[in-house]
Amino acid sequence: MEKTRRSTFKVLFYLKKNAPKKDGTVPVMCRVTVNGKQSAFSAKLDVSPSNWDLKFGRVSGKSKQANSLNAELDNIRLNLEQCHAKLLKESVTLSSEKLKNAYLGLSSDELTFFKFFDQYNADFKKKVANGIRSSQTLSKYEVLLRHLRSFAKKKYGCSDLGFTDLSCDMVQEFDYYLRNEKGLQPNSVWLYMIAFTTICRLAISRKHLVFNPFSEYKNAKEDKDRGYLLRSELEEIISYQCKRRNDILMKDLFLFSCFTGLSYSDIKRLEPGHIQQFFDGNQWIIIRRKKTTTSSNVMLLHMPKMILEKYAGLTRNGRVFPVPCNKSCNDFLKRLSEAIPCLNGKKVTFHLARHTFGTLFLSEGVPLESLSKMMGHKNIATTQIYAKVLNEKVGKDMQQVAHRFETMERAFVPTL
Template sequence: MAVKVKLREKNISGGRKSLYLDFYPAITNHKTGKKTRREFLGLYLYLDKKELKSDLQKLEERIKNLKLQGKDTTSQEKELLDTETFLKTFKGLSSTDKMHNSNTLRRAESIRQKRDNIIGKPEIYSNVEKEQLRINELGEQCFIEYLKKLANKKYGSTHSSWISALKFFEAFTKGSVKFKDLTPNLLEDFKSYLLKANSNKSSKVKLKINTASSYFNKIKAALKQAYKDEILQTDLNNKISPIAEEETRRDFLTIEEVNILYKTSCKNILLRQAAIFSALTGMAFKEIQNMVWDDITFSQNTGYTILTKRQKTKSDNYLPISEQAFSLLGKRKEPTEKVFKGLKYSAYNNKHLAEWISSAGISKKITFHCFRHTYATLQLSNGTDMYTLSKMLGHKSIKTTEIYAKIIDKVKRDTTDKIKLDL
């Protein structure tokens, strides 16, 4: 039976409708191997007032019928409210919007015809021509949309960083760029754009070099994934160099300073307890904040072990801790209760931290994360090998851990100038 390919529309938010291809009967998706009736094109049209009002009437009628049948109408009523709200401020389509609709429809129809030829009339094209048509279709897809999907798969601070990178790339490309239009020159231009851009937080402050480097690396990672997914035909990621990072200062405490802090009182007892615990275990603030008693186990052979959940990587890490670190936690409570119940990150608590550091006579600029740095540098100073430390810190790559080796080397270099003769 010949497959029919039709262009159809589906209403989405913001007074728009998404375009997709409808196959009857269903075809096999070449990526998933599963049967499908739909293929969304990543293209959309703007609805005019007449269409919106017509949709409202149809939706009201549908809600009425569903209620008569005793069915739930929550989602339909939300859609109705959203459409009514949008209509109140909608002034109609501009000439630019109308031009967009016209051009988009032509593109969508062109794609439909090509798909129809490939599926319904295979004898027209050779295998080489079919492959070229497939490549052309992939090239028409929007890289921004692909980038959004990748960003939404990330978690925690990594997700935030991807979203920020996406915003800068959207601003640079004015919101749209096809895969076929991605070139080394365009990406080099984006690199220059980042190096001159202002921070998202303030239009008066330039984006830091290391932040720009991080954002550019997200785009490179997306290009690498697109090449793996066979959307890109060339490995663009390998054709562009990253933005070189600047050396960052990572403050840490000596063992003498940690001992002084332990003996110094702090207005926030819970914060003091958590900070010392971080220095003894290398755990980050979020890991400590989220830790529950059920995460801590004890074995006669291995001692105390904590199941840590890395926020950046969403990976589990089993971390052995000392009896001294465990003794800071106090009496064990209910399995699901947080160990550091009530621990919060706030400007108020940061003030207490600064006061505590100052009252101990320490002049270094110490944040909570510096206690994790302290653990790493003390471990290396005492002979722990890089591979083991990387595992203890929950790093996915040993390269992340190697920054601490540079810190230790600098400390060693600084000590050479401490012994001087009076010549």
């Protein structure tokens, strides 16, 4: 028995030279070897390669900074030796991975950040099954967790993270990882970091995290040019005659979205109970948006009323419309944009209808506050994007006609 407890054990510090920082320093890595098998992790220290003593695995020189860094390396080595001695007493089977995890505080029975995240996703799956949350949002969290796991493996050489590993530096480095290593676009990075923030806030509220790792992080979503249909283009779609029954259905659903602002997912789950008559005598759609659970209240105009009457009683699942899949709708809209000359192959998707609703009704004088309520935005700043789009169009329109006034302007002679 005693013979099986014996093991070879080494600790080596080395530089990860393929990951230099902007200031020229590189991370210090720690490699533990047990019985010939190696495991590595970040020492969470950065040094200049020119100050590194390769032979002894330490910072060269006797400066105050060198002494401080070497003291931290000595402390890591001492803690590893203590963990090694403790594990030898507890178990006959010892590996480099088990030693590394013990040092990092990632014992099998301890709640780690990734275990916490796994549990969050498991709970989220139940909400998706009950129709409370969407599968697309779940997919976002699952992909985020995969990115975090690969980041931890590459950056720190470990398969899990403790809550104490979440720091301001770690958050910023993960941002760089998504942009540089994964090649994600800025808005994709923004999306994942928002989700990461959500998980951290939950960990803080449950007392697992004592410090907000996002306290120094700043990132903003880039405003993309939100496409929309002009009134004349929308009129062309309304008058376009589809030949196939399914195409007629998809065109009607698209127009219903243009005049209610409802997204594809909200139209798909629309039930008769969502359509109510208010004290003003008008019919309204009262629904909580699937994406944000925010209330969306829209008064029905004549066209969406006619579309509702057209499909009344045709579904058997308790929904208002027999909605095809989103891909089929977008494929049809692509064909439609190619068939209508004034659209000139414009990229028309189902979600474009929602943007069309926002810009169309804002341009007709509907106040931002009312439009925000109708579209179910959590923040009026989201609605203001439509106002920005309209202002940009006004500027472009002015530039197009500016040359017509050149002769008049040249004739003007300013006098005092």
